[in-house]
Amino acid sequence: MDELYIHLRIREVIAETQDAFTYRLETIDGQPLAYQAGQFITFLIYLHGTEYRRSYSFSSTPGIDPYPSVTIREKQNGEISRHILHHWKAGDQVTALLPSGRFTLSGHTTSPRDIFLLGAGSGITPLFSLLKEILHNEPTAHIKLIYSNTSTERTIFHRHLQELVQQFPRQLHIIHLFSNDPDQIVRRLSNLSLEPLVQQQLRYQAADARFFVCGPPEYMRMILLTLTYMGFGEEQLHKENFVVNTAPQLARIGTPEDSSMKNVELHLRGGVHKLSIPGNHNILGEALAQGIAIPYSCKGGVCGSCTARCTTGKVWMALNEVLTDKEIEQGFVLTCTGYAISAEVVIEI
Ligand code: FES
Known part of the structure; x- marks a missing residue:
């Protein structure tokens, strides 16, 4: 491992949905990769003679999952994600920057508290990593995962999440919102639906609650504005951005x-x-x-x-x-x- 870059090998590629795949990684030198739940890794990708850099959140959790993994959906980051999904295969070697990111828990507490994870589509990736971390290391926390998708088939980690609910029934509550489901009363989150939902789900002191949000920019903006309006402080709110083009x-x-x-x-x-x-x-x-x-x-x-x-x-x-x-x-x-x-x-x- 040199100063800035790490060299990894793809161990395995796992289909999560029709258009989302998990890449299990291992270091070439066999050393463990140091990262935290909720962080991301930036791959260096060479395409048409140009170096591109793209960041993807870990879906794995250190200390719980045996290998670091990222989960990538076809539309995420456009052409580069498509390139990865169509070309990367088990055995390939890839180069990346050291893991980074501050969408992490700053320590655990033994006092009961509410932790809300709000994700849309592939925004689940860092939340899934955090979810496993909290379930295993903070048993007094009560986690609410509010997860928006178009349908069950498009829901990344749907089966894994059901298994976690069975394994941790007292700690984890999942609310799936499917925009294509005509039978659901709330199909999409809005400021009008989010406020009563959070109030209903709060079990402990509001001041101790933490919120982790990952999804498209307008989704996150709506959630953060609503939570701020409800009186939650900046230190309680954590967001992970989907990278958008900010050049204009x-x-x-x-x-x-x-x-x-x-x-x-x-x-x-x-x-x-x-x-x-x-x-x-x-x-x-x-x-x-x-x-x-x-x-x-x-x-x-x-x-x-x-x-x-x-x-x-x-x-x-x-x-x-x-x-x-x-x-x-x-x-x-x-x-x-x-x-x-x-x-x-x-x-x-
Ligand atoms: S390189 Fe992405 S914030 Fe600076």
């Missing part, structure tokens, strides 16, 4: 006007790099242009692969769909949309 948004926002040179020190595990960067060039772009390999995937402020910590000076982010206000206060920044706005900046990666 970034073009509208533009870059800082200040083009004066800034001294930026990048502290990587491999050492310290001292760069001189114009104030209107983003940190990731300049680092890559100067031959310094730092992690990234979407380059659009959405995936969080490029998260780093600014320990000296100030960085302005043109777009941030990942970091919370608290994380920003703690100095976390995205290098892909981050610009140095003070003369001296130190970034730890």
Whole structure:
């Protein structure tokens, strides 16, 4: 395993639905892969002479599932997902960045609390990983999985979820919402249906509840706005983004006007790099242009692969769909949309 990249072999490919497949992975060097439930891995894919990077959440749970796995649906991430689904097979070797992401539990508690997992379609992937983690390691938590799909046949992990309900009947309650089912009263989540649903399902103190949400952007926006309106605090709400193209948004926002040179020190595990960067060039772009390999995937402020910590000076982010206000206060920044706005900046990666 070198600094930034890991080399993996596909052990097995498992069909979950007609268009979603799980890829079980193992490291080439036989070392265990360190990751947390809810995190993602970014694959480097070479297609038509170009390197693409795409991030996929783990559907497996460390300590519970024997092999790290990702589950990919055909439409997710467009052409690259299609390429993976049509070409990757057992025995193939793939390269990836080290696992990352903060859609994770920050520790367990022995006090009873409600944990809501809300997912739509392939948004189940990181939630499935978290679900197993909580069931096995936090027996006092009561989990509500609210899972939206078009139909049972399109529901990834449907059978596994039924098995988990049987295995953990006191800890887990699943509400399936099928948009194609004419017999269901609530077929899609809306602000009107979500509020009473959450109120009905709360067993313990509302202030102790946690919510993990993963799905299309408008689905997550509606849920987070509704929960915020209901009085849940930012620290109770966790979201994992589907990566969307933010290039038009970034073009509208533009870059800082200040083009004066800034001294930026990048502290990587491999050492310290001292760069001189114009104030209107983003940190990731300049680092890559100067031959310094730092992690990234979407380059659009959405995936969080490029998260780093600014320990000296100030960085302005043109777009941030990942970091919370608290994380920003703690100095976390995205290098892909981050610009140095003070003369001296130190970034730890
Ligand atoms: S590379 Fe995705 S947020 Fe920066």
